[in-house]
Amino acid sequence: MFARLVLVRSLTILALAIATVSWFALLTHPRPCHRAAAAQADTPPPRSAGVVLVATEAMPDPTFVGTRILLLHHDAQGAVGVITNHPVDESADHRLTAGGPVEPDTVIVLHSDDWRAAETQTVCDGVRSTPARAVMAASHRGEGPARSLIYLGYAGWGPGQLQAELDEGVWRVESALPGEGL
Numbered sequence: 649m650f651a652r653l654v655l656v657r658s659l660t661i662l663a664l665a666i667a668t669v670s671w672f673a674l675l676t677h678p679r680p681c682h683r684a685a686a687a688q689a690d691t692p693p694p695r696s697a698g699v700v701l702v703a704t705e706a707m708p709d710p711t712f713v714g715t716r717i718l719l720l721h722h723d724a725q726g727a728v729g730v731i732t733n734h735p736v737d738e739s740a741d742h743r744l745t746a747g748g749p750v751e752p753d754t755v756i757v758l759h760s761d762d763w764r765a766a767e768t769q770t771v772c773d774g775v776r777s778t779p780a781r782a783v784m785a786a787s788h789r790g791e792g793p794a795r796s797l798i799y800l801g802y803a804g805w806g807p808g809q810l811q812a813e814l815d816e817g818v819w820r821v822e823s824a825l826p827g828e829g830l
Contacts (some may be wrong), residue, residue: 700774700809700828701729701819708818711749714743717803717819718829720771727805730756732829736797747799755780756802756830759793772824795830 717729730747765782786792
């Protein structure tokens with residue numbers, strides 16, 4: 649039990665250290681998570697963030713079989729999302745889960761909409777995203793969000809890749825539920 653607590657606290661410290669890397673740089677230059685990016689000059693307009701991608705039976709990648717991914721960002725440069733149905737470790741001060749296979753040392757914090765910082769972005773109804781260092785600092789002062797979840801890693805697609813997978817029937821698009829991802 650003590651070893652697990654030390655591990656979780658170490659991950660929290662690691663999250664704070666890694667959070668110095670700009671989360672918004674990730675949003676503007678996502679890295680694909682699987683298969684080569686299918687760059688297409690005629691990429692249709694991007695789907696809005698805040699939708700959920702649900703893996704269909706056509707999903708060929710075992711990493712994503714049965715997953716729900718909350719899309720955080722999608723534009724002509726690519727897309728970024730987090731897997732919302734992985735188990736959550738709630739044994740420490742901060743709730744942690746794996747967000748996806750890309751850059752597992754990248755920290756993404758989703759939190760309730762009762763708090764915001766200058767860098768905060770709305771993801772969907774009831775859910776916001778703010779760089780980890782701002783959330784951790786505010787929480788330490790007792791001013792942070794009432795509820796938050798730290799994601800380590802993410803799912804990412806290069807230009808045109810997500811649209812190609814949608815066209816293949818690999819993903820079904822659903823509206824995010826209020827509070828999805830928390």
